[in-house]
Amino acid sequence: MRNLRMRYGKAEPVIDGVSLDVASGQVVSLIGPSGSGKSTVLRAISGLHKPDGGEVKLSVEPREMGFLFQDDALLPWRTARQNVALGLRLRGTPKAEAFREADRWLARLGLSGLEKRYPRQLSGGQRKRVALAQVLALRPKLLLMDEPFASLDAIVRHHVTQDLLQWVEGERIAVLLVTHDLEEAQALSDAVYLLSRGPRARISASYPIDIPRPRDLIGVRGHPTFAPLLQRIWHDLSGEVDQLGGGI
Template sequence: MQRVEAAQTDPEDPRKAFPRSDTAAAPVGSRSERVVIRITDLVMSYGGAEPVLAGASLKVREGEFVSLVGPSGSGKSTVLRAIAGLHAPAGGTVERFVSLEDMGFLFQDDALLPWRTAQDNVALGLRLRGKSRAEARAEADQWLSQLGLAHFGLRYPRQLSGGQRKRVALAQVLALRPKLLLMDEPFASLDAIVRHRVTQELLEWVEREKITVLLVTHDLEEAQALSDTIYLLSRGPRALIRSRYEVRIARPRDLIHVRGHPSFAPLLQRIWDDLWDEVDVDGGGA
């Protein structure tokens, strides 16, 4: 277990966590109760300024897909940085029952190296984990093929479209087989059709491998279509978790058809109404 800030020992044994499974995703109501992330009374600030977060608490279970939504400036991305160990809390605790090696982070802007081909960008993490060059490249080719880029491995990032680069970045992360995936609006820059295709591919892989996911997004429909649980942060600074919503739609899901589920529109309206209450109209909104 990785713990940021002192806390009492947790009774759950992290050594028993994360059995791998190739079976289909579990239906609603049968998910593990094993905790992967527990955040308690988290306080985050930058340079001694007024805290962005002032006592936020949440938890993420094994195999759960969780989204964070809220107004701009509410600290959504800050929560991810605290979990990843990129920013130390000013107060409270962050408990992560998974090692950094088993965690992936997909950023809004891809982190591809411009002087490396798509194949070598995907292979890089595998090489750092001890794979031979031939093994890493062969595995990279498999991932690129799964994401529809079988014939693009020798192209450089500048020779790829935005959607293709995003798929390479996704292959780069998934090739390391993370047990916990953090995503900070990774598809916001893509057009609607490409965004749908890439997101659907990611969702299918997450459901098949039972990867635990924490997503930051401004898109409420995307959050609901993808998630098991949604947390709404209040307006910042000094943001808190205002509400928690359960999305009771069975998996696997199709991102188009899930919007026609009888529970989709009522829950979307509820989240929208709660978010509207938090929007600072004079300060620029969400």
């Protein structure tokens, strides 16, 4: 993104002059105060909202993007297998092949034996794994994530994010993650960008995460650079929140 500007209607721009890069095999996190336009950035990249200025350059086709929302998009009348296979079927994959691929991804994410269950029969963590399988089955080259694990408890969240990290590292997927969890951002990412308070939010700071991959999400917190950088990011974010007079 270069000098991206976005507004809704005739209001003052939500973001104004935002620039960042996400490379193949890289996880980049976007943090900032509430109302700073983090989700707006994702909508601009996905094409859901047309920028008012600047540009978004993609090296992938629209069909090569995946979007994982905070609330899963599972259809309640479809089984886990049918939900994961849906995107493949819409792309013209034969039914039997789509179901085989769905079963493979469900197995990879620890859901073997649950293929015929409906969303109402799954726990929150299981539903999130199905939603993740639904996206990864389409083999995206760019994955956009908007607070996808916020509703999960700590243990389930750890296992799901560790699964995600394994596939990102293995498949060389580019990921842009919006999150309020600073430790999650630092543990997962190659770089973290801080948006200033809005309106007219911009990138106020960026932090390269120089921790080798592959990573274990528990072990990475013991890296000697982790705590000092976390303290720095927290200090900078708190400064933006204090100026805003609101919350994270």
